[in-house]
Amino acid sequence: MNATWRKNMQIKFDYNNMMKEFVGDDGFSDGDIAEGKKIAAEAYAKVAENRGKGMMGWTELPYNQKEIVADILATAKEIKKKFDNFVVLGIGGSALGPTAVFQALCHLRHNELPKSKRKYPKLYVEDNVDPERMSALLDVLDLNKTMFNVVTKSGATSETMAQYLIIMNLLKNKFGDKANEHMIATTSAQKGNLIKIAKSEGLKTFYIPDGVGGRFSELCPVGLLPAAVVGIDIKNLLAGAAYMDKICMNKDMKKNPALLAALLQYLAMKKGKNISVMMPYADSLRYMADWYCQLWAESLGKATDKNGNSVYAGQTPVKALGVTDQHSQVQLYREGPFDKVITIIGVEKFRSNVTISNGCEEFPDVSFLCGHTMNELINSERVATEYALTTAGRLNHTIIMPEVNAFTVGELLYLFEMQTAFCGEMLGIDTYNQPGVEGGKNATYALFGKKGYEATKREMEEAPKKKEQYII
Numbered sequence: 001m002n003a004t005w006r007k008n009m010q011i012k013f014d015y016n017n018m019m020k021e022f023v024g025d026d027g028f029s030d031g032d033i034a035e036g037k038k039i040a041a042e043a044y045a046k047v048a049e050n051r052g053k054g055m056m057g058w059t060e061l062p063y064n065q066k067e068i069v070a071d072i073l074a075t076a077k078e079i080k081k082k083f084d085n086f087v088v089l090g091i092g093g094s095a096l097g098p099t100a101v102f103q104a105l106c107h108l109r110h111n112e113l114p115k116s117k118r119k120y121p122k123l124y125v126e127d128n129v130d131p132e133r134m135s136a137l138l139d140v141l142d143l144n145k146t147m148f149n150v151v152t153k154s155g156a157t158s159e160t161m162a163q164y165l166i167i168m169n170l171l172k173n174k175f176g177d178k179a180n181e182h183m184i185a186t187t188s189a190q191k192g193n194l195i196k197i198a199k200s201e202g203l204k205t206f207y208i209p210d211g212v213g214g215r216f217s218e219l220c221p222v223g224l225l226p227a228a229v230v231g232i233d234i235k236n237l238l239a240g241a242a243y244m245d246k247i248c249m250n251k252d253m254k255k256n257p258a259l260l261a262a263l264l265q266y267l268a269m270k271k272g273k274n275i276s277v278m279m280p281y282a283d284s285l286r287y288m289a290d291w292y293c294q295l296w297a298e299s300l301g302k303a304t305d306k307n308g309n310s311v312y313a314g315q316t317p318v319k320a321l322g323v324t325d326q327h328s329q330v331q332l333y334r335e336g337p338f339d340k341v342i343t344i345i346g347v348e349k350f351r352s353n354v355t356i357s358n359g360c361e362e363f364p365d366v367s368f369l370c371g372h373t374m375n376e377l378i379n380s381e382r383v384a385t386e387y388a389l390t391t392a393g394r395l396n397h398t399i400i401m402p403e404v405n406a407f408t409v410g411e412l413l414y415l416f417e418m419q420t421a422f423c424g425e426m427l428g429i430d431t432y433n434q435p436g437v438e439g440g441k442n443a444t445y446a447l448f449g450k451k452g453y454e455a456t457k458r459e460m461e462e463a464p465k466k467k468e469q470y471i472i
């Protein structure tokens with residue numbers, strides 16, 4: 001892909017409708033943005049200083065995985081030869097990225113296509129411990145033709161390890177000492193139980209680098225292996241991320257969409273905009289909204305800042321899908337509380353063109369659609385929603401993707417990661433920890449009697465008991 005192609009594939013950030021002159025009083029002036037320059041510059045400096053270090057190892061993923069990518073591609077080739085199904089067992093950052101990228105870059109009915117058209121294995125991402133879901137999955141899988149990929153950075157997450165135990169038991173019952181030929185582990189090289197289990201079982205293993213947290217892990221083997229298995233061009237995915245990285249290292253905020261978007265969200269939060277709606281106008285990007293929701297919520301939702309002061313920071317992310325949610329959510333976005341920033345993602349060129357057929361000529365209220373395309377309709381509805389929100393004084397901005405392909409999806413993932421990193425610095429919080437998630441994990445361990453969690457168990461037992469009178 002040459003430089004011109006890459007330039008044509010550059011994602012654009014349109015923030016017109018965040019500005020006072022379009023959206024009215026709730027918006028920002030050029031002066032407000034200029035005033036935010038210092039905050040943005042400080043956040044930029046911290047990100048630039050820390051990139052590649054500590055928990056910012058994710059900034060290096062577009063550059064430092066040559067051998068890993070080769071291993072992943074070779075492994076994916078073997079999987080394609082031997083298996084019809086690839087099942088990811090993971091949760092949170094280990095599941096949302098693979099799901100989002102699969103939806104974005106594979107045929108939208110990939111798993112339903114006949115093998116001759118699909119060409120690559122089916123992909124299932126199992127991120128819950130609902131017993132009905134597990135039973136249903138096992139009803140449709142032929143274990144002979146299935147490769148599993150257990151993914152957990154900590155190697156300890158109850159949900160993922162429960163799934164592993166169930167599946168490994170089935171595999172051992174069926175394949176005996178060849179069970180390990182149906183399971184790949186993706187985990188930390190040093191920490192946790194999964195690495196020890198993987199070694200003792202002789203599992204093929206990929207590693208999650210120490211400095212890459214769950215929600216920042218899509219561009220390491222967590223996401224790259226499932227993507228390669230279903231035929232996604234992972235080199236181009238990483239190339240897109242590298243391209244966006246260069247853009248996001250621009251000091252000039254007006255040339256750096258991640259920094260500017262972070263500043264606008266930060267300023268909006270200061271005005272009480274506590275909700276961030278992510279609304280792609282493309283089915284291919286619908287799960288990108290889920291991935292963003294985790295990234296934004298878990299990174300920025302923090303009780304304290306880095307100095308231990310209570311800040312209760314964050315913006316509640318909400319996913320929506322254009323045009324579908326115009327008929328369910330947009331009423332609220334336009335007329336409800338002034339507490340949201342709406343991020344719209346538009347796609348200029350879809351991978352299919354569908355013309356709306358002629359007919360109903362005697363009904364002009366229907367026939368006005370004839371001869372147009374669905375492509376025109378979805379994009380016109382996007383523009384119409386932007387207009388409706390803006391005229392109602394609602395802060396919104398649009399990310400424009402020229403196309404949805406591996407390169408632009410790499411750009412998009414990286415753009416949101418950088419925006420999150422910048423915004424975390426502006427808020428002064430630790431973007432990379434998740435004490436709130438750990439709280440729930442620990443309580444589960446205690447309830448299940450895990451060794452080392454006796455104190456939590458006692459605390460939970462001593463907590464006020466629920467009263468029957470409040471259950472009706």
Ligand code: PA5
Pocket residue numbers: 091092093094151152153154155156157160213214215216298434437
């Ligand atoms: O972003 C995170 O760190 C979390 O959402 C994790 O991805 C999630 O809790 C799963 O953790 P693990 O990969 O350790 O199983």
